[in-house]
Amino acid sequence: MEKCISCTILSLLLMMTQLLHIPASAQEDQTMALIPAGTYLPLYSGNKTTKVPAFMIDRLPVTNADFSRFIADNPEWSRKNVKRLFADAGYLRHWKDDGTFAPGIAGSAVVNVSWFAARKYCECQGKRLPTTAEWERAAEAGRTRPDGRNEEGFYALILELISKPSFTHLPEAGTTLKNYYGVWDLIGVTWEWTWDFNSALSTGESRGNASLDNTLFCGGGSLQSGDTGNYAAFLRYAMRSSLKASNTVQSLGFRCAKDVAR
Amino acid sequence: MIPMKKFLFFASLAAFIAIATACGRKSETGNCCKTAEAGQLPTSEISDQSIFLLESDWETYRNGRMTLADLSGKVTVGAMIFTHCPSACPRIVADIKNIESALSEDERKQVQFLLISMDPERDTPERMRQFAADHRLNDSWEMIRAGKDATMEIAQVLGVRIKPLDDGGFDHSNIIQILNREGEIAYQQQGLNVDPGECLKQIRLLLK
C-alpha cells in the first residue's frame, strides 16, 4: 500500500513535469506510429467501408519485460493473484511460478494474457486496446504501400507466415515484418487482442435474422465478406471470434493504441 | 448492504479516479496504475468469479449511482439490452417479467432484476426512465448504464456479444443472466421466448 502511495505521488510529479514541458506532438512518438484517418473494409460487412479516424498504435507488441514491469506495479495482476474472472488458469503459463521468465524471451511478445489483463495494461500506459477496425487498418498496410492489396505477393506472404508452425520461441519484437507505417510484427508472429475482438458476429440475433448467425462457418464465411481472397483476415476473424475475454492462448499477445492528441 | 462497505467503495472509487487521471499521462519511468483494488477493498470477501470484482461506476435510471457490488445479498436476474431495440429486448424484458410473476411473494423479496444498457450513448437516465415506465417496471428492477469501456467489460464478463450496426442499433446475444447472491453467474438462458421453467428452477436452487 505504501508503494501505491509513492507511486501515485510519482505519477503526479511526472504529470506536473509533463505539464511544464510542451508535450511533444504525438506524431513524433518513437514508440508509436501514426495511422492517418482513412477507411477500412471490414471482412463481414458486405461492401460497406468504415471510417477510421487517425490514431496512434504501438510500433511493437508488448513484451514479456514490459508486462513484468506492469505486474511489479500492479501485483494483483500477477499469476498468483489474478482473479479467475479476469484470466483463466493458463495466464502467463510460459513464465516460472515466481513470476520470472527465461531471460531469452524478455524482448519477445508477451502471450498467454487475457483481454482483461491486456486492457488493464494499456489503461495503465495511458492508452487503450486498438479497436478491430484500427488494428485491421494498420495491418492492411504492405511493406512499401499503405494498402497491401496493391502490393505484389503480399497476400501470399502473409498467408505463408500465418501457415507456418507456431514458434517454439517467439522472435524478439521488432525483428520480423515492418510495414509501411513503421509498425512491426502485426502479421505472422502472434495474434493480438483488440478492444472489440468478438463483436464481428453475434450468436442469437436481435433481429430474428438467423442468416447472420453462422458467418464464420462453412459457406457462410464468405457470404457477407467484402474480400473473399483475404484468407489471412478470415483466419484473424475466426481466431478473435473463438475467444472469450478471460482466455489465454500461447500465440496471442497484444499492443496498445491511443487517440491522436488534438 | 453494510454502510461501512459502501463507504469503502466510494473511498476507493475516489482514489481510483484520482489515480486513473494520473495514469492518463505517459511517463518514461514505468507506469503505475495501481488501484485500491488489491489493498483497500475487502476483495478476499469477493469470489474469484464474481462480477462484483468489476470496478466500474454505473448511473441508474433513477439518477442514482451504483457499483455492481451493490447487488450483493440478493439473487439477480438480468440482461443486457438497449432501449431503442425494436424487438428482441422487449421480448427479453417480457421473459424476465414472466419469471418474476411466477415467483412467490416470499421468493420475490430475495430476487432483484437488472437491465444493463449496451448503448450508453443514447440510453440517458431520462430515456431509461421512460423505458421503465413503458414497461411498468417495479421497484425490484434496476436499469443502469456506464461508459463505453465499462460496457464492453461487463459484456465480456457476461459473454454477451455486441455488434454495432450502421443505424446505431446492435446485433447482440440474447441471454438472461442469473447471478447468485455473491455475484457469480449461476445460469445463462440463451435465446428468446423460452419457457421460464429452467430459469425458475435455477433461481429456486439459489434461494434455498
Add this chain to the structure above:
Amino acid sequence: MKKNSLPFIAIGFITHVMLLSACQNADSSNDDAHIGREYNLTEIKGEERAVLTPPPFVPPPITRDHASKVIVDLEIIEQEMEIADGVNYMFWTFGGTVPGSFIRIREGDYVEFHLKNHPDNKLPHNIDLHAVTGQGGGAEATFVAPGYEATFNFTALNPGLFVYHCATAPVGMHIANGMYGLILVEPKEGLPKVDKEFYVMQGDFYTEGSYGESGLQAFDMNKAIKEQADYVVFNGKVGALTGDNALKARTGETVRLFVGNGGPNLVSSFHVIGEVFDNVYMEGGSLKNHDIQTTLVPAGGSAITEFKVEIPGNFILVDHSIFRAFNKGALGILAVDGEENKQIYSGKSEPGIYQPSAEAVKQVRKSTEAVEISPEQQLAMGEKLYQVNCAACHLADGKGVAGVFPPVAGSDFIAKSPEKAIGAVVNGLSGEITVNGVKYNSVMPRQALTDAETAAVLNFVYSAMNGSDMRVTAEQVKKARK
C-alpha cells in the same frame, strides 16, 4: 435419407424437401416410409469410450445389440509432416493424421464429443460431422481456440459412413490442410462380417512448389481457388499405401474399404485395378449396388466397397481421373498373397516372339556416348541402368527367377562369354540356354540401350554381381550389334 447439415435453416429446409422428392422419384414405395420415419430412440445402456484408429486402420466392429453412451475424444494437432518423400507440408489434423482418426459408433448411440485444440496450435477450429442432425453438424458448438476444449452431445439417427471436417473460415483452407476424416455409424443390425477392413480417404493439396518440389511447401491459395491441385493422394501422402505401407490381404479373404473423399475440390472416381466391387454402399448410405467397377466419391462424401480377393498380386487403388494417379499421387496398393487360381486368372502365358526391326526400337541417345566418364561413374551409371532395365526380370540382386529368368549374378553363362552377354543385351536372346546347370527356354527382348550404356550395365554386372575383372567397352558393343 440423409439429413442435411447445411448452415442455414432455410436452405437446409429446401434441400431437405428436394432430397425427399428425389428419393420418391428414384426408388420404390417402401422408401416413402423411410422419410421422416420415427427414430426409435431406444434406451441408452452403458457407457464406453470410442476406440479411434489412424488410417488405414479401422476400429473393431460393434457387437452391442443396444445403444450406448459413447465418449469420443478427438485432438486437433497442427504439425509438419511429409506429403511426399522429401516434401513437407504444414498439416492441420484431427488426431495427428490425415485423414483424421476413424470413429465407429452404432445407430442410436448417444455421443459425448470432446474436441480438444492443442495449445501449440495457432488457430481456432471446429468440427462438422455429417452424421450429426443439428445446426452446423456441431460446428458452432465445437468452435474452440487453441488450448481449449469444446464438448457437445448428439444422437446418431442415421446409419452410414459419414465425412467429418473442420468448418472454420476460411473453410477451404482448413480442409485443404487435411482437416477431415470418417465416422461410421453402424446400422443396428451391424455390417456383415468380413475378413479385412481398411480406411482410405482421398484429398487434394495445393502447394507453392509444383509436384515433388522438395522442402517445406506452403499452401497456395490461388491454386486452391482455381482448383489446380498439385497433389491428389490417398491417406495424406504420396506412397501412404504403397511399398511397405500397402494394404495386405490373402486370397479367399473378404475385404471392405471405407472410402472417403475430403476434397476440398475434387470428386474421386474410385477404382481398384483388377478388382470388381461385389457390393458398393453407394455414397456411404444404405443403398447397396453390385458388381461395380468405379464408384464416384464426392468431395465431402464416401462409399463402402466390398469384395473378395481371389487372385494374388498387387491391386492398385486409383482415382480413375487417371492423371491424378500417375502425376499427382492418387495411387495405393492392395497386396494380396496366397494361392493362384488359374481358372479365374491365368497370369502371363508363354509369350510369342515379336521383334520389329532394330531401327524401330533403337533410340538415339548420343549425348551419353559423347561424354568420357570415369570407371566409378560408369559403375554408378551401370547400376542405375540395371535397376531400370534388368531388375524387373533378373531381380535387383541379379539372382533371377528359377526356371524362368536366369541369374546374372554369379552366372557361368556371363562369366564364360562377354560376347554372348553383349549379344543378349543388344540383339535379344531366345531359345534354350543353360545357366549354372539349369536349363532356360524363354525370350529376352533386345534392350534399347546405347553402346556406352550397354557397356556400363554389363561392367556393373561383372564387377558387382560376379566379382569379375572382366570389362566391356563401347567399341565391343558396337561390333556386336547385328
